[in-house]
Amino acid sequence: MDTLTDYGYIVAVVQVRGCGASFGTRKVVASRQEAQDGAYVVEYLASQPWCDQNVMTAGQSYNGQTQLGILSRKPAHLRAAYIGKTDLNRYDGWVRNGIPRAFGSRPDIDWGKTREEQEAVLERLVQETVPVDADPERQLLREAISEHLRNGSQVTAQREYNWRDSECPYFEGSFWDALSASTYLQDINASGAVVYLDGGVLDVFRRDTILLYHNLTLPKKLIIGPWDHIRPKLDPEPRFEILRLAEHVLKGVENGIMEEPPLTLRVMEYDFQNHRYSGPGTGYYRKENSWPLWEGRRDVFYLSPESRNGILFAGGTGKENVPAAVLSAAQPEMSGIVYPVVYGISSGVETDDLLADPERGACSRGMNFLTDPYPEDIEYIGHPFADISFTVLDAGEMPAPLDVDVFVMLSDFDPETGQAFQFCSGWMRSSLRTPIGTPSYDFLGLPWHDCRKGDNEYLETGGTYSLQIDLLPVFYRIRKGHRLLLTVTCSLDRTYYAGREICEMSPGTAAPVISFCTGGDKPCCLILPNIYADKPENT
Amino acid sequence: MEKNYNGRKQTHTYLTMPDGTRLSCVLFMPLKDGKEPEVPLPVILSYTAYECLYYAAGPDGTVSSRQGQISTWIL
Numbered sequence: 001m002d003t004l005t006d007y008g009y010i011v012a013v014v015q016v017r018g019c020g021a022s023f024g025t026r027k028v029v030a031s032r033q034e035a036q037d038g039a040y041v042v043e044y045l046a047s048q049p050w051c052d053q054n055v056m057t058a059g060q061s062y063n064g065q066t067q068l069g070i071l072s073r074k075p076a077h078l079r080a081a082y083i084g085k086t087d088l089n090r091y092d093g094w095v096r097n098g099i100p101r102a103f104g105s106r107p108d109i110d111w112g113k114t115r116e117e118q119e120a121v122l123e124r125l126v127q128e129t130v131p132v133d134a135d136p137e138r139q140l141l142r143e144a145i146s147e148h149l150r151n152g153s154q155v156t157a158q159r160e161y162n163w164r165d166s167e168c169p170y171f172e173g174s175f176w177d178a179l180s181a182s183t184y185l186q187d188i189n190a191s192g193a194v195v196y197l198d199g200g201v202l203d204v205f206r207r208d209t210i211l212l213y214h215n216l217t218l219p220k221k222l223i224i225g226p227w228d229h230i231r232p233k234l235d236p237e238p239r240f241e242i243l244r245l246a247e248h249v250l251k252g253v254e255n256g257i258m259e260e261p262p263l264t265l266r267v268m269e270y271d272f273q274n275h276r277y278s279g280p281g282t283g284y285y286r287k288e289n290s291w292p293l294w295e296g297r298r299d300v301f302y303l304s305p306e307s308r309n310g311i312l313f314a315g316g317t318g319k320e321n322v323p324a325a326v327l328s329a330a331q332p333e334m335s336g337i338v339y340p341v342v343y344g345i346s347s348g349v350e351t352d353d354l355l356a357d358p359e360r361g362a363c364s365r366g367m368n369f370l371t372d373p374y375p376e377d378i379e380y381i382g383h384p385f386a387d388i389s390f391t392v393l394d395a396g397e398m399p400a401p402l403d404v405d406v407f408v409m410l411s412d413f414d415p416e417t418g419q420a421f422q423f424c425s426g427w428m429r430s431s432l433r434t435p436i437g438t439p440s441y442d443f444l445g446l447p448w449h450d451c452r453k454g455d456n457e458y459l460e461t462g463g464t465y466s467l468q469i470d471l472l473p474v475f476y477r478i479r480k481g482h483r484l485l486l487t488v489t490c491s492l493d494r495t496y497y498a499g500r501e502i503c504e505m506s507p508g509t510a511a512p513v514i515s516f517c518t519g520g521d522k523p524c525c526l527i528l529p530n531i532y533a534d535k536p537e538n539t
Numbered sequence: 540m541e542k543n544y545n546g547r548k549q550t551h552t553y554l555t556m557p558d559g560t561r562l563s564c565v566l567f568m569p570l571k572d573g574k575e576p577e578v579p580l581p582v583i584l585s586y587t588a589y590e591c592l593y594y595a596a597g598p599d600g601t602v603s604s605r606q607g608q609i610s611t612w613i614l
Contacts, residue, residue, distance in 0.1 A: 005547040007540060010582045011567040013591040014554065020590050021551075021563035029588075037556050038586045041564075044554060045582045050568070052579035059585045066586040079581075107588035130592035132551045132563065140553075144561070242583070247540055250581035255540070 027152040035069030046077035060084025072184035080249040087208035091176035098429030200227030226278035235278040261287040270421035297533035303524040314358035327369035334520035341511040343503035348493040366489035382529030389522035396510035401458035403498040426471030431456040544569035
């Protein structure tokens, strides 16, 4: 903040209706009402005597969504937008391949169920929220927050509207289409603003950030920094990129920002000694003109039932240690790896070390596959895929129709410290495995799953099913001597995975047993981009 | 790039939308040696569902002071 005001920018922070000290109600995230209000605010600010009629927006996550809404309304005085870590299509960002994410609750208010609970929450919010300067007695504030009682719930929507064409009473038509920036892409691209996108090498929306970049026809830039979604952003701090953009677009400073290659990509490596992924010794930046980078080859690693590498992961109290199986370039003989599905795994997509919880962590309760130590450093930059085939051996006590979710996670395993660092993940609901439909926006040629009502092809005992999962893009270097660790589970924390409700209500319910296919014509494998193999001189 | 300012003034007001709904607006105006700018300046807007101002606990643990803070969630 001081950085921006010191360089001569007025900073305005306006809260959407239904939040904080604002009046009004917020039925859903990223509504058209929010977009309309935001565009009005831009023009209001531009018309003030202290403003030189140049307005830029900035922010990440939810505040990226609000910016896309404003852009879609094309306010005349909006010159630029710095949009961080958000999605272009809300369904693809939040209900990826049919599995809803169980986060994003922060703007929601839990009012409770009874009138007494609501009054207690109201009182708490009135005390916690800062009123406007002219309202020291909080009378206006109390009125404003009382209106938030009619707010909708963001998380409930994500849990209940599982399909791309799910409808809700608030809209006529698809809930997700109404809330997605991709629906308004034509208007966004007609806004005339300069757009600078930022994404993080570990951010859950990094695929979406890249898709957003790819679908914009405005003057644009993209940086993928050493950032995740939540933790502090360093090396560089985004505010310095915001300042560079503002200096150029709002003040006309020739700082070269729009002349340099449009993509700035961090290639990261985890510092296992100091437990960090930004700062010295954690990677480098490369400037590129387009995405994806040229791929000379895709390296294939097959999942094998062998456990000859001798590495055991902690199995938790009273349980045997878990042997890690082999992940190898050689295709194994046809076989199967039996996996009794485990629900309630404590690891999530943002868990650094999947080995950290020996009781309920992904490595202890999932299947693990390790490569041999790498003979030299190698970088993976691009879109990996996981081909996962399995046979349902036993449906357990799960009610029909049967479904199984598959989560795939990649980690850098450091044999020296015995620690792992998760740098990539992807998932898919098995019943939505068949690529169906045509993308409603440019999906970079990645597998498209419409995930509409009626698309589910549920599972049966004895059936064999094949899933091709496009994992989140990677920007990672594995050091010589380290191993690549692939972990597969059928549940993951902070997702509404298939079977979650039943296992939470009736913990003793027998889960399905499946067998992952190795070898044969449907081998489970991991496919990684290799931008260095067979690289021609002029590429 | 030139740093021309060395302070800021914070104001918290309502902006009224065309339908009469009032939105919370926190404005941080650059100051130079305590004085407001003599010329109009560009505006950077964060339009958000998250809090910008909060009450911070003092060294003795009492919660009293009002602080303006732009978090990484906002910018």
